[in-house]
Amino acid sequence: xxxxxxxxxxxxxxxxxxxxxxxxxxxxxxxxxxxxxxxxxxxxxxxxxxxxxxxxxxxxxxxxxxxxxxxxxxxxxxxxxxxxxxxxxxxxxxxxxxxxxxxxxxxxxxxxxxxxxxxxxxxxxxxxxxxxxxxxxxxxxxxxxxxxxxxxxxxxxxxxxxxxxxxxxxxxxxxxxxxxxxxxxxxxxxxxxxxxxxxxxxxxxxxxxxxxxxxxxxxxxxxxxxxxxxxxxxxxxxxxxxxxxxxxxxxxxxxxxxxxxxxxxxxxxxxxxxxxxxxxxxxxxxxxxxxxxxxxxxxx
Numbered sequence: 001x002x003x004x005x006x007x008x009x010x011x012x013x014x015x016x017x018x019x020x021x022x023x024x025x026x027x028x029x030x031x032x033x034x035x036x037x038x039x040x041x042x043x044x045x046x047x048x049x050x051x052x053x054x055x056x057x058x059x060x061x062x063x064x065x066x067x068x069x070x071x072x073x074x075x076x077x078x079x080x081x082x083x084x085x086x087x088x089x090x091x092x093x094x095x096x097x098x099x100x101x102x103x104x105x106x107x108x109x110x111x112x113x114x115x116x117x118x119x120x121x122x123x124x125x126x127x128x129x130x131x132x133x134x135x136x137x138x139x140x141x142x143x144x145x146x147x148x149x150x151x152x153x154x155x156x157x158x159x160x161x162x163x164x165x166x167x168x169x170x171x172x173x174x175x176x177x178x179x180x181x182x183x184x185x186x187x188x189x190x191x192x193x194x195x196x197x198x199x200x201x202x203x204x205x206x207x208x209x210x211x212x213x214x215x216x217x218x219x220x221x222x223x224x225x226x227x228x229x230x231x232x233x234x235x236x237x238x239x240x241x242x243x244x245x246x247x248x249x250x251x252x253x254x255x256x257x258x259x260x261x262x263x264x265x266x267x268x269x270x271x272x273x274x275x276x277x278x279x280x281x282x283x284x285x286x287x288x289x290x291x292x293x294x295x296x297x298x299x300x
Contacts, residue, residue: 018097019047019114019171022088025105026079029059030226031217032105033067034234038241039103040069044114047071049103050091055079060105082188089182098174102167102192106217107133108234108241109168113213117171120207127179127204128172130165130196133214134250136233137270138225144212144253145263146270167192169214172199179204212254215241 021039025032032051039049051064053076064074080086092100099121101114113131120129135143170192180199183191200206215237226232240246259267 016098017044017046017118019044019099019101019118020092020095020097020174021047021049021101021103021114022052022091023049023103023105024052024054024084024088025056025060025064026054026084027057027060028105029057029063030232031234032060033063034232034238035103035105035107035109036064036067036072037238038108038111040067040071041111041242042109042114043112044118045071047101047114048073048095048097050075050095052084052087052091053077054084054087081185083191085183085187085191086185089185092177092182096174099171100174100176101171104166104168104216106219106222106234107168108215108237110213110215110241110247114171116209116211116213120209121171121173124207125205126207127176128170128196128199129207129209130171131169131209131211131213132254133166133169133216134212134254135216135218136237137218137221140233140236143266143270144250145259145267150259150267165193165196165208166216167195168216170196176204210254210256212247212251 023032023035023039036049036051039047049069049072051072051074053061053064053074055078056064056076061074061076064072075087075091077084077087077090099118101117103109116131117129120126133146135146137143176199180195180202183195184198185191187194196206217233222233
């Protein structure tokens with residue numbers, strides 16, 4: 001059988017396969033080193049990692065500065081509004097690689113995340129591709145069956161999947177910015193969801209793959225659990241992410257199929273927790289999105 005990633009491995013080195021990776025950060029000195037290492041360990045090595053310091057603290061800056069890889073660029077800005085989308089746009093407008101991807105400062109990419117992303121974009125005339133993620137929840141529960149990627153609920157299921165994809169799962173062509181613009185810096189949060197869905201609604205060719213390429217540690221679950229002086233869970237999972245046998249087992253487990261009653265019960269409980277925590281934030285997002293779109297219409 002032909003290797004589906006072979007085309008990506010054969011790409012020439014004149015720049016047509018280069019990727020700009022954005023990794024925004026504010027104050028995560030305890031986890032960012034693992035996230036950076038996962039990006040720099042990609043099997044597709046033609047990348048520039050832009051760490052976007054959004055008013056980041058000195059401890060985080062010191063960790064970033066300690067990385068010796070010449071592919072890393074550290075951009076330190078004053079704090080922007082909300083999640084700092086304006087600072088991300090500054091870096092995106094100043095960079096030029098034909099492909100763009102996004103990493104988070106507490107998640108771990110699988111080593112073949114970019115390789116699979118570029119292979120998918122090259123195999124079909126897609127503008128963007130998003131992958132599935134698996135999750136670790138406190139205190140140390142590995143979850144291959146996150147409800148948003150696992151519920152066959154027709155339109156409702158598609159809405160959940162599109163909402164929870166997150167920027168860390170996305171690889172796209174730079175030309176997407178020409179079609180739909182950059183991140184909406186009028187928003188406080190959920191800019192990644194808005195950007196992905198704006199591109200989808202604009203009719204761009206978007207693919208969502210069931211292949212797992214990202215291990216997530218949701219900040220709203222974990223930020224109260226990191227203990228000073230104690231290695232974070234990313235330290236335990238980084239060697240597993242690097243292990244091809246572990247990754248293969250995770251992908252088999254997450255493949256579409258029947259789920260046990262216990263899995264469905266966990267999914268229902270997770271959905272309820274997300275709804276309680278994110279409901280007010282979700283309402284604010286829609287209000288801010290409406291205001292930003294109304295302002296754009298008035299300026300036309």
